[in-house]
Amino acid sequence: xxxxxxxxxxxxxxxxxxxxxxxxxxxxxxxxxxxxxxxxxxxxxxxxxxxxxxxxxxxxxxxxxxxxxxxxxxxxxxxxxxxxxxxxxxxxxxxxxxxxxxxxxxxxxxxxxxxxxxxxxxxxxxxxxxxxxxxxxxxxxxxxxxxxxxxxxxxxxxxxxxxxxxxxxxxxxxxxxxxxxxxxxxxxxxxxxxxxxxxxxxxxxxxxxxxxxxxxxxxxxxxxxxxxxxxxxxxxxxxxxxxxxxxxxxxxxxxxxxxxxxxxxxxxxxxxxxxxxxxxxxxxxxxxxxxxxxxxxxxxxxxxxxxxxxxxxxxxxxxxxxxxxxxxxxxxxxxxxxxxxxxxxxxx
Amino acid sequence: xxxxxxxxxxxxxxxxxxxxxxxxxxxxxxxxxxxxxxxxxxxxxxxxxxxxxxxxxxxxxxxxxxxxxxxxxxxxxxxxxxxxxxxxxxxxxxxxxxxxxxxxxxxxxxxxxxxxxxxxxxxxxxxxxxxxxxxxxxxxxxxxxxxxxxxxxxxxxxxxxxxxxxxxxxxxxxxxxxxxxxxxxxxxxxxxxxxxxxxxxxxxxxxxxxxxxxxxxxxxxxxxxxxxxxxxxxxxxxxxxxxxxxxxxxxxxxxxxxxxxxxxxxxxxxxxxxxxxxxxxxxxxxxxxxxxxxxxxxxxxxxxxxxxxxxxxxxxxxxxxxxxxxxxxxxxxxxxxxxxxxxxxxxxxxxxxxxxxxxxxxxxxxxxxxxxxxxxxxxxxxxxxxxxxxxxxxxxxxxxxxxxxxxxx
Numbered sequence: 001x002x003x004x005x006x007x008x009x010x011x012x013x014x015x016x017x018x019x020x021x022x023x024x025x026x027x028x029x030x031x032x033x034x035x036x037x038x039x040x041x042x043x044x045x046x047x048x049x050x051x052x053x054x055x056x057x058x059x060x061x062x063x064x065x066x067x068x069x070x071x072x073x074x075x076x077x078x079x080x081x082x083x084x085x086x087x088x089x090x091x092x093x094x095x096x097x098x099x100x101x102x103x104x105x106x107x108x109x110x111x112x113x114x115x116x117x118x119x120x121x122x123x124x125x126x127x128x129x130x131x132x133x134x135x136x137x138x139x140x141x142x143x144x145x146x147x148x149x150x151x152x153x154x155x156x157x158x159x160x161x162x163x164x165x166x167x168x169x170x171x172x173x174x175x176x177x178x179x180x181x182x183x184x185x186x187x188x189x190x191x192x193x194x195x196x197x198x199x200x201x202x203x204x205x206x207x208x209x210x211x212x213x214x215x216x217x218x219x220x221x222x223x224x225x226x227x228x229x230x231x232x233x234x235x236x237x238x239x240x241x242x243x244x245x246x247x248x249x250x251x252x253x254x255x256x257x258x259x260x261x262x263x264x265x266x267x268x269x270x271x272x273x274x275x276x277x278x279x280x281x282x283x284x285x286x287x288x289x290x291x292x293x294x295x296x297x298x299x300x301x302x303x304x305x306x307x308x309x310x311x312x313x314x315x316x317x318x319x320x321x322x323x324x325x326x327x328x329x330x331x332x333x334x335x336x337x338x339x340x341x342x343x344x345x346x347x348x
Numbered sequence: 349x350x351x352x353x354x355x356x357x358x359x360x361x362x363x364x365x366x367x368x369x370x371x372x373x374x375x376x377x378x379x380x381x382x383x384x385x386x387x388x389x390x391x392x393x394x395x396x397x398x399x400x401x402x403x404x405x406x407x408x409x410x411x412x413x414x415x416x417x418x419x420x421x422x423x424x425x426x427x428x429x430x431x432x433x434x435x436x437x438x439x440x441x442x443x444x445x446x447x448x449x450x451x452x453x454x455x456x457x458x459x460x461x462x463x464x465x466x467x468x469x470x471x472x473x474x475x476x477x478x479x480x481x482x483x484x485x486x487x488x489x490x491x492x493x494x495x496x497x498x499x500x501x502x503x504x505x506x507x508x509x510x511x512x513x514x515x516x517x518x519x520x521x522x523x524x525x526x527x528x529x530x531x532x533x534x535x536x537x538x539x540x541x542x543x544x545x546x547x548x549x550x551x552x553x554x555x556x557x558x559x560x561x562x563x564x565x566x567x568x569x570x571x572x573x574x575x576x577x578x579x580x581x582x583x584x585x586x587x588x589x590x591x592x593x594x595x596x597x598x599x600x601x602x603x604x605x606x607x608x609x610x611x612x613x614x615x616x617x618x619x620x621x622x623x624x625x626x627x628x629x630x631x632x633x634x635x636x637x638x639x640x641x642x643x644x645x646x647x648x649x650x651x652x653x654x655x656x657x658x659x660x661x662x663x664x665x666x667x668x669x670x671x672x673x674x675x676x677x678x679x680x681x682x683x684x685x686x687x688x689x690x691x692x693x694x695x696x697x698x699x700x701x702x703x704x705x706x707x708x709x710x711x712x713x714x715x716x717x718x719x720x721x722x723x724x725x726x727x728x729x730x731x732x733x734x735x736x737x738x739x740x741x742x743x744x745x746x747x748x749x750x751x752x753x754x755x756x757x
Contacts, residue, residue, distance in 0.1 A: 243592075254588070276595075279595045280592070280595055283591045283592065283595050283596065283597070284588075284591070284592065287597060287598065287599075337579075337580060337581035337585055337649075338585075338588070340588070340589040340592050340593070340642070340645070340646070341589075341645045341646055341648070341649035342589075342642070342645055343592070
């Protein structure tokens with residue numbers, strides 16, 4: 001079933017994106033600089049690092065327990081720091097309609113402070129999505145990351161996991177380290193952008209915040225994807241980017257139990273292409289999964305592309321074991337069998 | 349009634365149960381085939397314990413209406429893309445150079461047990477161990493060393509390791525149905541031993557089972573097990589490809605695959621078929637050769653992946669023949685695709701006379717969709733009845749007297 005919903009007044013919804021620790025801070029700074037319509041907050045135990053960041057709000061947490069020197073690799077210290085500064089944090093997040101928690105897991109602040117914030121957000125009944133990156137295998141910190149995930153699974157509505165190891169397999173060997181990390185940042189930014197695009201940008205046919213709320217409240221892992229067709233002939237490629245997103249760990253589009261799709265365009269999008277986009281995406285989702293879409297019929301003056309497609313899906317509640325099992329599934333250099341061989345060759 | 353054994357085979361889209369007698373001639377007393385959806389079992393792994401337990405419980409309760417049921421042995425057939433195939437050497441001292449002694453079953457058991465003492469990644473355990481070959485002092489490649497004189501016995505074992513959590517889920521699902529099982533059989537190992545001829549195993553065979561969402565394959569040469577692996581891809585991926593290219597539902601894609609799996613069809617049949625799957629007023633515009641191309645592309649991709657893996661494991665020159673089975677092998681031109689990729693003779697396996705006799709030509713069972721289940725049944729039976737040969741299950745020491753407590757719920 002595909003349902004279209006008429007526009008509501010969305011602009012009053014407050015989306016707050018919180019970057020926790022060094023990695024989370026770096027990503028949230030990029031979101032801040034890109035001018036996405038959300039409030040950004042960066043939290044860190046390292047006062048020097050935070051002074052180099054830019055966001056709407058910068059908070060050094062745990063000034064007493066870490067004396068501004070960072071949490072090292074100790075998640076307990078990160079946890080204590082967040083607990084010490086919880087009032088400052090709550091002041092900034094308490095009126096959020098949707099909180100997006102971004103952190104690199106494995107080190108002290110990200111792994112220790114994020115569960116504390118997730119817990120308080122749950123207590124305050126704030127809809128919260130966690131977007132986390134997992135450390136490289138060689139860092140030997142996966143256990144710390146999994147412990148944090150297991151704890152946050154209790155509090156978060158939906159989690160998106162991006163494994164640095166998968167990213168490093170996907171970029172070419174010639175790519176610079178910077179390119180690889182930029183890709184991670186881009187994936188996280190796409191997740192945030194998908195949400196904002198879906199709930200904050202008014203359209204003629206729209207999905208509303210309650211749709212997002214009901215989708216995200218299903219829990220489990222999140223599938224977020226974005227595809228851009230600069231020209232009409234790029235539509236297929238854009239759809240492929242949406243339906244085959246190997247950058248997210250433990251989830252494919254066929255795991256999704258429900259989805260929201262937003263299509264933006266410069267106004268040239270034809271009805272045929274619009275139907276094609278919906279039909280092709282629909283074809284990849286499980287048959288019973290409900291989808292809702294949003295579209296601005298007249299076109300969006302802020303959009304240069306022929307079509308921009310955003311999709312958010314969730315898998316529904318899973319146990320922590322299932323989530324971690326999905327994530328830890330041995331990365332055996334399998335080909336990405338989910339992608340049709342012809343498409344895979346074309347992508348190469 | 350003779351002692352009975354039970355086999356519960358976990359396939360991608362069904363749970364197959366057999367209850368048979370432990371007698372020289374395989375006599376199956378009961379069988380059941382319960383379809384399961386992908387929320388219950390996915391890629392060989394149990395996702396819903398309760399559903400699986402209900403299916404198994406239903407099956408044994410039906411049998412229990414006919415006969416008192418207390419299986420002495422319960423085997424689980426399984427596959428899992430997380431499986432790893434490793435080889436390990438174990439040794440046992442049998443005597444001294446001055447006084448070599450006769451090798452007994454105890455020595456063999458000891459050597460095999462020692463081959464299990466290998467460091468395995470955390471969170472994994474040995475699901476199955478198969479002694480591949482023995483060396484006695486300087487004599488190598490011995491099939492059964494029992495009774496030989498020697499000082500030092502060495503065994504090379506093939507160890508199948510899997511995630512502990514996955515293995516426990518199989519057992520837990522059966523426990524919920526009131527059955528306690530401790531013996532696991534990796535499906536492709538059973539297929540290699542049971543669905544091939546001695547000659548094929550000697551000359552070098554690659555056996556491939558393409559199921560719904562998993563492909564199992566394994567290699568034997570010189571009658572020795574060399575490699576086995578499970579890949580997370582199968583017939584469902586063909587359906588997904590067709591869905592992607594033709595924007596149709598998975599059910600329609602399945603019908604499309606089925607029709608174009610045939611080598612021969614008339615234009616009229618094709619027209620009639622396309623009409624039958626078209627929505628009213630919206631005829632499907634599909635070119636048959638394109639469907640065949642997409643099916644061929646996916647199968648080629650699977651075979652090329654296997655070929656690459658054989659190459660990586662130095663096995664490419666060990667095989668002279670390919671045998672294919674599983675539901676996807678019903679695609680009539682699959683052997684030709686395999687021949688093109690592997691460049692050796694390829695053939696589709698069909699249940700043979702032996703099985704026809706056991707199941708009285710029952711067409712529901714005698715299909716290559718059920719090859720793995722039939723193979724697991726045969727493998728379990730052979731292990732229980734072959735006293736002369738080395739009994740792997742006995743060596744593993746975890747089968748005897750384990751099970752009971754049925755119908756607890």
